[in-house]
Amino acid sequence: MSDELKTPLLDELEKGPWPSFITDLKSMADRPMVRDLLGQLEKSYRDKQGYWKHGGLVGIMGYGGGVIGRYSAIPDQFPGVSHFHTVRVNQPSGWFYTSEALNEIMDIWDEHGSGLTNMHGSTGDMVLLGTTTKELEPIFRALTAKDWDLGGSGSDLRTPSCCIGPARCENACYDTLALTYNITHKYQDELHRPMFNYKYKIKMSGCPNDCTAAMARSDMAIIGIWKDDIQIDQSAIAEYVDAGFNIQEYVIEKCPTKCITLEGKELKIDDSDCVKCVHCINVLPKALSPGKERGAAIALGGKAPIVDGALFATLIVPFIEIDEENGFEEVHDLLERIWEFWDEHGMNRERIGEFIERVTLKTFLEGIGVEPMPQQITQPRDNPYIFYEEYFEEETE
Amino acid sequence: MAGEVPIEQLADDMFQVVSDSAGQKKLKAKDLTKAVIAKYGDKISKDDTKAAIRLLIDSGRCVYGYFGGSSIELPHTEGSANE
Ligand code: HEM
Ligand code: HEM
Ligand code: SF4
Ligand code: SF4
Numbered sequence: 001m002s003d004e005l006k007t008p009l010l011d012e013l014e015k016g017p018w019p020s021f022i023t024d025l026k027s028m029a030d031r032p033m034v035r036d037l038l039g040q041l042e043k044s045y046r047d048k049q050g051y052w053k054h055g056g057l058v059g060i061m062g063y064g065g066g067v068i069g070r071y072s073a074i075p076d077q078f079p080g081v082s083h084f085h086t087v088r089v090n091q092p093s094g095w096f097y098t099s100e101a102l103n104e105i106m107d108i109w110d111e112h113g114s115g116l117t118n119m120h121g122s123t124g125d126m127v128l129l130g131t132t133t134k135e136l137e138p139i140f141r142a143l144t145a146k147d148w149d150l151g152g153s154g155s156d157l158r159t160p161s162c163c164i165g166p167a168r169c170e171n172a173c174y175d176t177l178a179l180t181y182n183i184t185h186k187y188q189d190e191l192h193r194p195m196f197n198y199k200y201k202i203k204m205s206g207c208p209n210d211c212t213a214a215m216a217r218s219d220m221a222i223i224g225i226w227k228d229d230i231q232i233d234q235s236a237i238a239e240y241v242d243a244g245f246n247i248q249e250y251v252i253e254k255c256p257t258k259c260i261t262l263e264g265k266e267l268k269i270d271d272s273d274c275v276k277c278v279h280c281i282n283v284l285p286k287a288l289s290p291g292k293e294r295g296a297a298i299a300l301g302g303k304a305p306i307v308d309g310a311l312f313a314t315l316i317v318p319f320i321e322i323d324e325e326n327g328f329e330e331v332h333d334l335l336e337r338i339w340e341f342w343d344e345h346g347m348n349r350e351r352i353g354e355f356i357e358r359v360t361l362k363t364f365l366e367g368i369g370v371e372p373m374p375q376q377i378t379q380p381r382d383n384p385y386i387f388y389e390e391y392f393e394e395e396t397e
Numbered sequence: 398m399a400g401e402v403p404i405e406q407l408a409d410d411m412f413q414v415v416s417d418s419a420g421q422k423k424l425k426a427k428d429l430t431k432a433v434i435a436k437y438g439d440k441i442s443k444d445d446t447k448a449a450i451r452l453l454i455d456s457g458r459c460v461y462g463y464f465g466g467s468s469i470e471l472p473h474t475e476g477s478a479n480e
Binding site for chain 2: 053055063065
């Protein structure tokens with residue numbers, strides 16, 4: 001057999017305008033694991049069939065998550081990827097690293113794994129791709145010796161993740177990094193010892209721009225929001241106008257609820273109609289900023305299609321205090337009530353969004369002790385079947 | 398009252414449940430919790446059951462598995478595992 005690796009199908013992926021993971025893999029093809037990964041991938045493309053087997057039990061002693069086991073189904077042809085397990089490493093909040101920290105990780109991974117990484121996986125973790133079963137415990141020891149830990153996988157709390165929040169964004173409505181750090185540490189058992197019906201992802205975004213895409217990708221989206229009026233610096237508005245910026249076209253006409261008007265050089269917002277989409281703030285950053293009364297909205301049930309179809313999150317709590325002084329108690333309290341009710345009544349492999357759909361929003365709200373509120377209605381006549389106890393009482397009188 | 402049954406006893410009971418269903422049905426943490434709650438009722442708390450699972454796993458008597466959902470199983474060599 002020729003030593004030269006031929007990958008005509010994979011080569012096609014290098015032809016477009018974008019950087020290609022194939023190019024990256026080839027640059028490391030001197031490693032047997034990477035070389036056989038390319039080989040097996042090429043064969044998969046040619047045969048239109050995957051050649052990976054599920055790893056089942058593979059993991060770290062004591063941990064139920066963090067390692068995703070995979071074996072090649074054709075190890076005779078590609079011995080380098082006979083074992084190709086993935087290790088999820090809990091990322092620092094907001095993905096801030098020093099180069100020293102990255103070097104630390106890479107040294108460990110070069111020694112014990114393929115050297116391939118995916119920074120970052122959709123859970124938020126650093127994803128170290130490709131190692132063997134016998135290397136798992138040594139990797140874990142090396143990582144923990146440097147204060148790193150594994151992330152979640154399986155039916156557990158997945159590694160909480162957040163946007164860079166106040167570290168870079170002046171309009172972040174709460175400290176996403178602090179809350180993520182807090183939740184990660186408080187719920188270590190839930191993270192490492194799968195005890196849920198299915199996975200539970202929490203993502204934190206500091207404002208409705210939702211840079212973590214929490215609404216679509218997490219079971220629990222914690223989105224920064226404000227309660228009072230958008231702050232307006234009228235002199236800065238005047239500067240935009242004087243500079244010839246077309247506020248009418250780019251801001252006023254694009255406000256989804258048409259609650260902005262411009263009189264001369266003065267901008268007015270009818271905040272009672274504002275749905276806090278943050279469009280105007282994004283476009284006029286020098287003049288507008290969120291109100292002063294800041295916290296978060298909590299939406300539940302976003303997920304990609306696995307067992308059932310994709311779901312977008314449903315707003316459950318329009319405003320919650322995110323109070324670091326208070327140890328984030330309100331968030332913990334709500335989270336624990338949600339887990340308790342889902343644990344009691346949820347079915348195996350039923351995500352929280354599917355659970356809410358099955359038991360109905362009304363039952364769910366009752367179960368977690370949250371009052372029905374108009375903000376929970378997606379649109380008129382979409383999910384209106386909430387009956388207020390007061391109405392029943394009046395009727396039966 | 399919670400805490401009346403020693404955690405070791407709960408872990409032993411759970412181990413028995415896992416052993417009995419080995420090879421037949423994959424059990425989840427919740428199934429083990431339910432089994433001991435059925436036996437001891439309110440003599441034990443949820444925290445007791447969590448502590449028992451921790452003991453069960455950390456002692457190496459059981460391990461976590463994953464296939465679609467997470468399970469708690471006896472240690473064994475997986476059919477899919479390559480040498
Ligand atoms: C040209 C004839 C009709 C048209 C175009 C029409 C149209 C509509 C529309 C658009 C709705 C709202 C559906 C929604 O919730 O999104 C509605 C609701 C309803 N219609 Fe009609 N309708 C017509 C005739 C009738 C007749 C003849 C009856 C009864 C004899 C009727 C009974 C109802 C009822 C009970 C509802 C539900 C009301 C509610 O709970 O809000 N409709 N109709
Ligand atoms: C072919 C026959 C019928 C058609 C096409 C029909 C159509 C509809 C439609 C379109 C709605 C609105 C659903 C919505 O809110 O989205 C509705 C609601 C309703 N219909 Fe009918 N309907 C029929 C027969 C009946 C009959 C025979 C009754 C009662 C005897 C009835 C009672 C109601 C009531 C009470 C609602 C309101 C339910 C609610 O909003 O909670 N309908 N119907
Ligand atoms: S979600 Fe908001 S606060 Fe977070 S990074 Fe994006 S714009 Fe900034
Ligand atoms: S935040 Fe959105 S809805 Fe509110 S005023 Fe600005 S553009 Fe309009």
